[in-house]
Amino acid sequence: xxxxxxxxxxxxxxxxxxxxxxxxxxxxxxxxxxxxxxxxxxxxxxxxxxxxxxxxxxxxxxxxxxxxxxxxxxxxxxxxxxxxxxxxxxxxxxxxxxxxxxxxxxxxxxxxxxxxxxxxxxxxxxxxxxxxxxxxxxxxxxxxxxxxxxxxxxxxxxxxxxxxxxxxxxxxxxxxxxxxxxxxxxxxxxxxxxxxxxxxxxxxxxxxxxxxxxxxxxxxxxxxxxxxxxxxxxxxxxxxxxxxxxxxxxxxx
Amino acid sequence: xxxxxxxxxxxxxxxxxxxxxxxxxxxxxxxxxxxxxxxxxxxxxxxxxxxxxxxxxxxxxxxxxxxxxxxxxxxxxxxxxxxxxxxxxxxxxxxxxxxxxxxxxxxxxxxxxxxxxxxxxxxxxxxxxxxxxxxxxxxxxxxxxxxxxxxxxxxxxxxxxxxxxxxxxxxxxxxxxxxxxx
Numbered sequence: 001x002x003x004x005x006x007x008x009x010x011x012x013x014x015x016x017x018x019x020x021x022x023x024x025x026x027x028x029x030x031x032x033x034x035x036x037x038x039x040x041x042x043x044x045x046x047x048x049x050x051x052x053x054x055x056x057x058x059x060x061x062x063x064x065x066x067x068x069x070x071x072x073x074x075x076x077x078x079x080x081x082x083x084x085x086x087x088x089x090x091x092x093x094x095x096x097x098x099x100x101x102x103x104x105x106x107x108x109x110x111x112x113x114x115x116x117x118x119x120x121x122x123x124x125x126x127x128x129x130x131x132x133x134x135x136x137x138x139x140x141x142x143x144x145x146x147x148x149x150x151x152x153x154x155x156x157x158x159x160x161x162x163x164x165x166x167x168x169x170x171x172x173x174x175x176x177x178x179x180x181x182x183x184x185x186x187x188x189x190x191x192x193x194x195x196x197x198x199x200x201x202x203x204x205x206x207x208x209x210x211x212x213x214x215x216x217x218x219x220x221x222x223x224x225x226x227x228x229x230x231x232x233x234x235x236x237x238x239x240x241x242x243x244x245x246x247x248x249x250x251x252x253x
Numbered sequence: 254x255x256x257x258x259x260x261x262x263x264x265x266x267x268x269x270x271x272x273x274x275x276x277x278x279x280x281x282x283x284x285x286x287x288x289x290x291x292x293x294x295x296x297x298x299x300x301x302x303x304x305x306x307x308x309x310x311x312x313x314x315x316x317x318x319x320x321x322x323x324x325x326x327x328x329x330x331x332x333x334x335x336x337x338x339x340x341x342x343x344x345x346x347x348x349x350x351x352x353x354x355x356x357x358x359x360x361x362x363x364x365x366x367x368x369x370x371x372x373x374x375x376x377x378x379x380x381x382x383x384x385x386x387x388x389x390x391x392x393x394x395x396x397x398x399x400x401x402x403x404x405x406x407x408x409x410x411x412x413x414x415x416x417x418x419x420x421x422x423x424x425x426x427x428x429x430x431x432x433x434x435x
Contacts, residue, residue: 046368054373193398218314
């Protein structure tokens with residue numbers, strides 16, 4: 001990344017986790033030696049935490065979702081002769097799924113349902129459902145010693161839970177997902193404000209010969225096998241970040 | 254890639270847009286300054302997204318949707334409130350003076366305490382008073398958690414500009430909330 005020469009700007013990039021290791025060390029050294037920069041850092045951190053605590057994320061109002069659905073539907077019916085059948089089909093498909101989403105009152109998403117549905121489709125659908133739920137996790141804790149025991153008794157074998165906070169991927173919690181008919185443990189980690197879902201699927205539980213796509217609907221996917229477990233990582237973080245996460249998870253003890 | 258069925262298009266659109274409706278609504282609200290207009294902007298942006306989602310290939314779906322929301326909001330502001338779209342270059346010198354003045358201040362503790370105590374109403378008012386380009390940068394970073402590269406993509410400026418706008422936006426907020434009382 002192109003970096004300004006103004007250290008008071010670089011402090012912001014540092015607090016935002018935008019610097020590489022060399023740049024971070026350099027600005028830390030400067031902060032240590034310059035009270036003005038130290039003060040800037042303290043202000044930025046105080047401001048960020050005040051914003052985070054006082055201005056929480058709000059859900060979109062339900063009537064807005066209905067309005068969008070209506071607008072898309074009316075656009076597809078108004079389309080008429082100058083619009084090809086393809087967009088109106090799209091409109092119909094989208095409005096059907098939107099209606100289903102609204103009518104069901106739940107946030108369960110059916111991504112590409114049918115016999116062709118692969119494990120990759122399901123893990124992405126599970127991740128999306130979690131993003132849209134009021135809570136993306138069933139057990140909220142950054143402590144691996146709290147999360148791991150929570151799975152005991154809920155699924156046959158508790159997953160491996162590692163602490164990656166030092167690597168920039170703090171643990172947020174865990175949940176039970178269902179893939180096929182098998183309940184599986186899913187750990188949720190965070191990268192800045194993006195969530196990463198990591199499902200641990202016993203390799204005997206599901207047979208999937210389908211090739212793993214690199215991404216579905218813009219969500220990056222990585223899968224690997226470790227002993228008897230097939231891991232699936234899904235997130236909207238950049239593919240490179242997800243790769244780093246997987247590398248850190250695998251090498252953690 | 255083989256044939257893409259219309260059903261896949263529909264589910265893909267749904268998967269792209271729905272998870273980020275709250276972000277879209279929040280960004281529109283901060284840009285327009287009120288909820289009613291924000292709803293109109295998000296509705297129009299979703300229609301645009303819907304018409305254009307065939308063109309969306311890779312990258313972050315959230316940044317993609319927020320880009321459309323931002324562009325829609327700007328068209329809307331241009332039509333309804335063109336005075337909000339003023340340039341901010343002449344504000345920079347004022348801020349540099351403010352920053353220089355703050356730099357001479359003694360202990361940082363009282364200031365950070367005041368920031369930490371700032372209530373929601375005060376923070377919201379201070380953000381709402383930021384010039385548009387500062388406001389959108391701050392909202393995308395500190396409320397929505399986009400990284401600099403994504404913000405650069407959404408707001409169509411170089412990463413260096415994102416960095417300086419963000420720093421200035423925060424310095425202005427600090428100046429607004431860290432002064433004593435009202």
